[in-house]
Amino acid sequence: MKPIESFDDLTTVTRDALVDLLYRLGDDELVLGHRNSEWTGLAPILEEDIAFSSMAQDEMGHAQVYYQMLHALGEPDPDTIAFSRKPREYRCASLVSLANDKNWAFCLLRQFLYDASETVRLTALCEGTLVPLAQAARKIRSEEKYHLMHGRSWVLRLGNATDESHERMQTALYEAYPHALGLFEPTAADEPLTLAGICPREEELRRQWESAVAPVLADAGLEQPETAQAAYGGRVGHHPESLTSLLNDMQIVYKIDPAAKW
Amino acid sequence: MVNPMANSDAERRAQYGPDRGTADTSADAGRLEAVWQAVASVTDPEIPVLSIVDLGIVAGVRIGGTCVVVDVTPTFVGCPAVEMICDEIRSAVERAGEDDVTVNTVFDPPWTSDRLTETGRRKLKEFGLAPPLASTCGNQIGRTSSSVMPPAETVPCPFCDSTETVVESLFGPTLCRSIHYCNKCLQSFEHFKTVEL
Numbered sequence A: 001m002k003p004i005e006s007f008d009d010l011t012t013v014t015r016d017a018l019v020d021l022l023y024r025l026g027d028d029e030l031v032l033g034h035r036n037s038e039w040t041g042l043a044p045i046l047e048e049d050i051a052f053s054s055m056a057q058d059e060m061g062h063a064q065v066y067y068q069m070l071h072a073l074g075e076p077d078p079d080t081i082a083f084s085r086k087p088r089e090y091r092c093a094s095l096v097s098l099a100n101d102k103n104w105a106f107c108l109l110r111q112f113l114y115d116a117s118e119t120v121r122l123t124a125l126c127e128g129t130l131v132p133l134a135q136a137a138r139k140i141r142s143e144e145k146y147h148l149m150h151g152r153s154w155v156l157r158l159g160n161a162t163d164e165s166h167e168r169m170q171t172a173l174y175e176a177y178p179h180a181l182g183l184f185e186p187t188a189a190d191e192p193l194t195l196a197g198i199c200p201r202e203e204e205l206r207r208q209w210e211s212a213v214a215p216v217l218a219d220a221g222l223e224q225p226e227t228a229q230a231a232y233g234g235r236v237g238h239h240p241e242s243l244t245s246l247l248n249d250m251q252i253v254y255k256i257d258p259a260a261k262w
Numbered sequence B: 001m002v003n004p005m006a007n008s009d010a011e012r013r014a015q016y017g018p019d020r021g022t023a024d025t026s027a028d029a030g031r032l033e034a035v036w037q038a039v040a041s042v043t044d045p046e047i048p049v050l051s052i053v054d055l056g057i058v059a060g061v062r063i064g065g066t067c068v069v070v071d072v073t074p075t076f077v078g079c080p081a082v083e084m085i086c087d088e089i090r091s092a093v094e095r096a097g098e099d100d101v102t103v104n105t106v107f108d109p110p111w112t113s114d115r116l117t118e119t120g121r122r123k124l125k126e127f128g129l130a131p132p133l134a135s136t137c138g139n140q141i142g143r144t145s146s147s148v149m150p151p152a153e154t155v156p157c158p159f160c161d162s163t164e165t166v167v168e169s170l171f172g173p174t175l176c177r178s179i180h181y182c183n184k185c186l187q188s189f190e191h192f193k194t195v196e197l
């Protein structure tokens, strides 16, 4: 298919679908970035404190890239997008909204499942027709390598270590998996994005993701939840209550003083 | 005699840029050189021995009429030093006599660790940081669903060159560094991450 060099070359339908996709991409990154930052100072060991803080920084940086593209498409500026929307206006999947609950096994596994999905999606976007998005995706994907190496090494280590660590990881996997499937919630944007060659259908991405994570989970001795029902709703603004409390925390400074610099 | 180091840098520059731009008149050519020198005087705030040109993040310098445009391709998208580096570039170019300076961040060309010059790699090693590994086509992440998971990497020790090293932490004091331990000389060291497409 012919490359689309500029946002100006998009039809209205494709453009609206792209806006929806960018909100999903950006909001996943922003919210997970915030969840990761909640480990700063609290992670079980210093190295992981640094790891989760670094991943938070990466994800926030990526969110900003998607929000800047939205701004170029006529949406508000990145700060306004990040900090002034109501919960139902966010398009993140429930996986990233769920509270950390001091559960490091869950957060590790969530991060691993998420990073694999991001790598699959970014690879597809790199091969897509929309040039500015493909360029950003190529850049962001190159950074995901270290997230995945980190996640995989911990999933393997803890899955195969003691009975307790195995048990905790298995429980976390059962908990996280339906929400991870929710990353691939089909939306009305699927059709126009596929027709324009920008992004494949969610079900196709899900299939690729499953074949990427399954071998690692198996090597970690973890049982994959075969019958898990995908937790949908995030992509249309239905979120767990935990997102509201997260946003209250994240938006507090902006609400007090939108011009504040920190 | 050919200096292999300089040769290699020239090759890298030919392959990866930066695009030093073109100038219509000899006056502009002089300006371009002055701007270039100013840009090259800026160093990485986290690795002060390293010029941003050796780091490979200067993607292009252009002069159009009275304005000067510098394109920066960041190492990591979320790197908090990018804004500071862009400010420093602007100030340095202004000190070189320009007053209409724009510094953009771009993702095309994307920064990869192959953009580091030989000089840059040498300076990193002298600074005690293991330079990035050479990129290998086989290492490309996510090209197909079966290659979503990255392969493990062995980083040689910057102090004794041993490959008997282990990863201590994939994340370090900055986004671009990881932490390793050398089982030969029994020292911890940092590695400037290998970033490839």
Ligand SMILES: [Zn+2]
Pocket: B157, B158, B159, B160, B161, B162, B182, B183, B184, B185, B186, B187
């Ligand atoms: Zn050594």
